[in-house]
Amino acid sequence: METAKPRVAIQGIRASFHEEAAFKYFGSDIQTIECNSFKQTFEALKNKQADYVVMAIENNIAGSILPNYSLLMSYNFPIVGEVYLPIQLHFLTLPGVKFEDIKFVISHPIALRQCVDFIDEYPQLKVVESNDTAACAKRVHDEQLTDTAAIANALAAKLYNLEVKERRIESNKKNFTRFLVLTSHENARQVKANKASLCFQVSNEVGSLAQVLNILAEQEINMSKIQSMPVLGRRNEYNFYVDVEWQQPQQYDRAIRQILKYTQNFNILGEYERYVEEIVNP
Structure with missing residues (x-):
């Protein structure tokens, strides 16, 4: 049962960038659950010690945080939102x-x-x-x-x-980190989604990934990110993590139905509202 004040698990301690991202997404009226590792945040959600997890997934300078993609698959908690935070040091x-x-x-x-x-x-x-x-x-x-x-x-x-x-001693003033917001399946609510995170495998044949990408293009679905990671213990097999955005829900629904024919182990990691960054002067 979700408490009146959301309990949000973060990696790190209070006043970390993870807490700052949690405040940006939920507002300041939250209970922060401090965790020593990203895995511990998922365990807190699993053991009902937290209602949400806020987890960094990529930085526009340092790139993707690859181990966190594995956590998404291992725990299978739905992504319900995202937030971009300018990293000001x-x-x-x-x-x-x-x-x-x-x-x-x-x-x-x-x-x-x-x-x-x-x-x-x-x-x-x-x-x-x-x-x-x-x-x-x-x-x-x-x-x-x-x-x-x-x-x-x-x-x-x-x-x-x-x-x-x-103040502002970071070398690159346009330094942003993207954070995902996850919750338990029973806590997830239906939202008017216009973005989704997908994970799938394709056969190791010429053009198999291209077929999926062509379907997205035909349905006018914007692919905002693609990330591949090897499947553990399987030679030449990869999980593809793809973020897609759309204007019309019907286009997304059609694309998913068609993609299913060309993929294996297809997972929708979450459907949520795309984060729109307000204009901030550096």
Whole structure:
């Protein structure tokens, strides 16, 4: 039974980008369930300790998070929504700390890579990798580290009472991560969908994938993503993960009926409303 305040499982701790994405999708009136791994978020949903999972699936710079596609198949929870979050990174310290006193900068390895141009300007800074951007901000606060800066988001600065020494230090200002929203089958509601995530296999013959793509084109279905992953233990066999968007539901229904003839192990991972990003000035 879904509680009045949605319980949302995230990978990481409060003020992480996953929590920021959850706030963007649900609003701030949620109960965040902190998990150490993506698998743990699915276990929380499975064991009814959470009503939803918010999970990163791809970044427009770093690419797809491939292990998470395997989790989609393993647990088979329906995708009920998506949200795109701009990844904005800030240089955070304890209040009043002088820049020249900072010796260490800590963050997640990907966040550090995304801020390499800024970090390179200050060769005196020793870079220390850690497992989570928000956890780094929390550590600076909890341990009162006067010689250490964390790279994290504005949510972490606010929650852990840190000063934003330098704002928007990411090298690429158009850095977005796409997150999927999943729930249990009994909690999934019918929505006016215009996007779906599909998974299927095709025979290892010339033109077998092209047949599927041609059907989508004939029905004027836009394929916004395609991702292939090897089927474990099967040589030359692949799962294709495809995101499709449509204007008319009849076109989608016709396309699915026709695609079924040319695919094996066909799965609809979720039908949901496509996320429309509001215009944000960088």
